[in-house]
Amino acid sequence: MDNRIRNVLWMGIEKCISVIGVFVITAAMANYIGAFYFGAISYAASIFSLAYIVSSLGADSAIIRKGSIFDKGGEFRSLYIMLIRTLLYILISILVFIYLFLSKKIADQTLIFLIFSVFLSQLLLSLDFFSIINNYRLKSKINTLSNVIGLVIALVIRFVFVKIQVPVVYFSIPIVISPFVSLVIKCISTDISKLSYCKLGRINVSRSLKTVSFLFPFAITSISANIYNRIPLIFITSILGFNSAGVFSCALTFSTAWSFFPNSLISSFIPEFYKKSNGEDFQYLSKIIFMVFLCCLFISILIVLLVPYLIPYLYGSEYEKSINLVPAMLVSTVLGMIGNTIYHVFIKTKGYKFVMIKTLICAICSLFITFIAITYFKLLGGVLSLVLIEIISLFLMNGMYKKAKVNFILYNSFKLSTIRKLRQL
Numbered sequence: 001m002d003n004r005i006r007n008v009l010w011m012g013i014e015k016c017i018s019v020i021g022v023f024v025i026t027a028a029m030a031n032y033i034g035a036f037y038f039g040a041i042s043y044a045a046s047i048f049s050l051a052y053i054v055s056s057l058g059a060d061s062a063i064i065r066k067g068s069i070f071d072k073g074g075e076f077r078s079l080y081i082m083l084i085r086t087l088l089y090i091l092i093s094i095l096v097f098i099y100l101f102l103s104k105k106i107a108d109q110t111l112i113f114l115i116f117s118v119f120l121s122q123l124l125l126s127l128d129f130f131s132i133i134n135n136y137r138l139k140s141k142i143n144t145l146s147n148v149i150g151l152v153i154a155l156v157i158r159f160v161f162v163k164i165q166v167p168v169v170y171f172s173i174p175i176v177i178s179p180f181v182s183l184v185i186k187c188i189s190t191d192i193s194k195l196s197y198c199k200l201g202r203i204n205v206s207r208s209l210k211t212v213s214f215l216f217p218f219a220i221t222s223i224s225a226n227i228y229n230r231i232p233l234i235f236i237t238s239i240l241g242f243n244s245a246g247v248f249s250c251a252l253t254f255s256t257a258w259s260f261f262p263n264s265l266i267s268s269f270i271p272e273f274y275k276k277s278n279g280e281d282f283q284y285l286s287k288i289i290f291m292v293f294l295c296c297l298f299i300s301i302l303i304v305l306l307v308p309y310l311i312p313y314l315y316g317s318e319y320e321k322s323i324n325l326v327p328a329m330l331v332s333t334v335l336g337m338i339g340n341t342i343y344h345v346f347i348k349t350k351g352y353k354f355v356m357i358k359t360l361i362c363a364i365c366s367l368f369i370t371f372i373a374i375t376y377f378k379l380l381g382g383v384l385s386l387v388l389i390e391i392i393s394l395f396l397m398n399g400m401y402k403k404a405k406v407n408f409i410l411y412n413s414f415k416l417s418t419i420r421k422l423r424q425l
Contacts, residue, residue, distance in 0.1 A: 025155045025162075027314035030250065033168045035318045039246030040111055041175070043237040044118035046230040047096055052122045053226050055088035057081070082129035089126045093119055105237075110169045117172035124179035130186035142189050150182035228366030228389050232382035235374050244379055250315050251322035251383070254307055255329035258299050262292045262337045270344055281348070282409050289341050289413035296334040303330060321379065328383045335390035342398060342406055349403040358397045362389055 030038040097119075100106050106115060131143050154174040161170055233252070237245040269288050276284050307326050311319055346355050366389050373381030373388075398406040 024314070025159045026253075028162045029158050029171060030246070030319070031314065031316040032162045032165070033171060035243045035246030035250075037110065037114065037168050037171075037242070037246075039237065039242035039244065039249060041114055041118065041171075042233060042249035043105075043242065043245050044115040046233045048093065048118050048122040050223075050227065050230055051089055051092040051096060052085075052126055054223055055085045055092060055126060057085070057088075079129055082127065086123070086126045089123060093123075103238075110167075113169045113172045114175070117175040120176045121179045124176070124183050128179070128183050128186065130183075130190050142186060146182040146185035146189070149185060150178040150180070153181055154178035223363070227363045228370075229386075231366050231370045232374070232385055235370050236379065236382050239374050240378060247319055247322045248325065248379055248382055250311065250319045251325035251329055254303055254311070254322075254326050255333050258303070259333055259337060261299070262295045263340065265292055265295060266337075266341050266344075270341075273344060274348060282345075282404070283412070285341065285345065286409055286413040286415075289338055289410065292337050292341055293334065293413070296337050300330040300334060325379060325383050328380075328387055332383070332386040332390050335387070335394050338410070339390065339394045339398075342394070342409070345404050345406060345409065346401070351401060351403055354401055354403075358393070362393045362397065365389065365392060 100115065106112050154177045157174040157177060158171065161174070233245055233248055236248050266288065269291070273281050273285050273288070304327055307323050311323050315322075343355070346352070366385065369388055370382065370385040373385040375381070377384060395407065395410075
């Protein structure tokens with residue numbers, strides 16, 4: 001078997017378990033607790049994951065680069081960034097809670113527990129500096145195993161809670177359990193006594209400010225790239241309420257849960273792109289784009305055919321409105337996967353500044369487009385805004401890049417001559 005295909009299969013193990021959990025057990029939970037509370041959990045997950053992304057400052061690439069060259073330097077930077085990330089996350093979360101109380105989003109005790117559990121789950125992620133260390137030490141297997149074990153335990157608890165029909169508030173437990181178990185396993189599997197704690201004494205306010213200013217461009221790119229995928233759900237909750245957020249989240253699950261597979265294909269085949277030059281690299285990338293498109297098209301057709309049966313069966317009649325949202329959402333996901341492939345053009349040609357400006361512009365556009373679309377077209381507007389932003393990002397913004405003809409690469413991906421050479425991958 002081709003090593004790249006084998007790598008795709010290994011990378012998919014954790015995600016497959018996650019997808020099975022989403023489509024079976026999480027769906028059963030969503031059916032049991034109803035669209036209102038499911039929407040509240042989804043909304044809180046979007047808000048606090050965004051807070052986590054902001055507090056992370058896009059530092060992962062800087063840590064991996066340092067750790068790949070000097071192991072102890074990577075350790076220190078991981079610990080140091082973890083402290084900054086956790087402090088920033090707590091400060092941002094305080095502001096989030098103030099907003100939630102003032103806007104009366106938290107209306108009862110059950111909502112308080114559910115939303116606070118989402119906050120705790122992201123806090124545990126911010127404390128996890130082991131994952132990045134394992135990544136640059138090529139010990140990602142530890143991350144996968146710990147994440148899978150935590151996920152399985154959480155899914156089993158959810159399944160039991162649905163079966164014995166416990167009050168909704170108890171579903172806050174598995175939200176916290178998954179990252180907690182994962183963090184404990186990573187901690188046990190790492191010899192923490194040998195980590196570079198002693199150097200933490202060198203940390204001061206001046207050094208921390210310099211670190212934040214150094215990471216600022218990475219943070220802008222990371223935040224901008226993630227914000228426009230979360231903005232629709234946040235606006236839908238603010239304008240239409242938790243019930244609509246629950247319906248939207250259901251459609252989003254079916255439209256994106258499978259994206260790990262084309263992403264795995266990209267990760268496995270893209271290293272060869274960096275080894276090629278003299279135009280062969282872009283020809284090779286065109287083949288990858290068409291392969292990713294074929295994969296996405298096949299899965300999308302399958303989902304469109306199945307959702308009219310799966311959503312009522314798994315989620316219940318309360319979520320049937322999401323059936324009409326799925327096809328347009330799938331278009332957004334497919335365009336996003338092609339965009340993920342094109343991203344490597346900017347990395348190879350060192351277009352970091354362009355990526356930062358482009359993602360920032362797309363994020364700002366997303367705020368206005370999403371607000372207007374949801375105001376006038378309700379739930380459908382949230383979906384259409386996702387598609388429109390992906391079109392602007394993939395074709396309009398990428399077409400302005402001067403170091404490579406991105407639109408030509410896209411056009412070349414669907415030429416008959418490229419399709420015939422697909423077997424050469």
